[in-house]
Amino acid sequence: MITPVTHLDEFRARASRASRRSRHLELRRGRAMHLLDIENLVGSTRPTTSEVEEVMTIYEALVPTGVMDHYVVAVNHTALLAVGIAFHGVRLLARSGPDGADSALAETAYLDRIDLRFERVVIGSGDGFFVSLARWLTEAGLHVTVVARPGSLSRRLSTAVRDIIPLEPPTQHAA
Structure with missing residues (x-):
């Protein structure tokens, strides 16, 4: 038999969980996280500052962004300076080795619990490494978009998300 005190405690616990869930949803509203494997x-593997700036100009023209968006950019340590010069106001991660930048981005996403803080996530990479992350975010109710160069999009990643934006350089027109 449930006593009135236990019933009241259970009610308070449920109300507290509902309130936390509501705060998380409010915190997420209108916010996007851009995880970029530049x-x-x-x-x-050794992008120049001008190459990064050119790609980001194209990226920003294709991908909807908002004032509350956050960017996390990952590179190997040899590209840190050139990439760092091209970006301002982003979280820049460096990790070398096979899938170094990929794993740095994924770890950040999981450890920072971006599923609770953002409504939308843009994965700027075509690497199959991000399949698990994309599925986790989708299952958490986030809208996941992948931005990738044509020919570099993993088949597994393309089937894990609904929204894919091809990152194509502008076509050069003869004068």
């Missing part, structure tokens, strides 16, 4: 977007 080497993959540029197509080079």
Whole structure:
């Protein structure tokens, strides 16, 4: 038999959980996280500052952004300076080795619990490494978009998300 005190405690616990859930949903509203594997977007393990700036100009023209968006950019340590010069106001991560930048981005997403803080996530990479992350975010109710260069999008990643934006350089017109 449930005593009135236990019943009241249970009611308070449920109300507290509902309130936390409501705060999380409010915190997420209108916010996006951009997780950028800039080497993959540029197509080079040693991107130059000008290559990064060019890719980001194209990215910003294709991807809807808002004033409350956050950016996390990952590179290997040899590209840190060139990439760092191209970006302002982003969280810049450096990790070398196979899938170094990919794992740094994924770890940040999981550890920072972006599923609770953002409504939308844009994964700037075509690497299959991000399949688990994309599925986790989708299952948490986030809208996940992948931005990738044509020909560099993993088949597994393309089937894990509904929204894919091809990152194509502008076509050069003859004068």
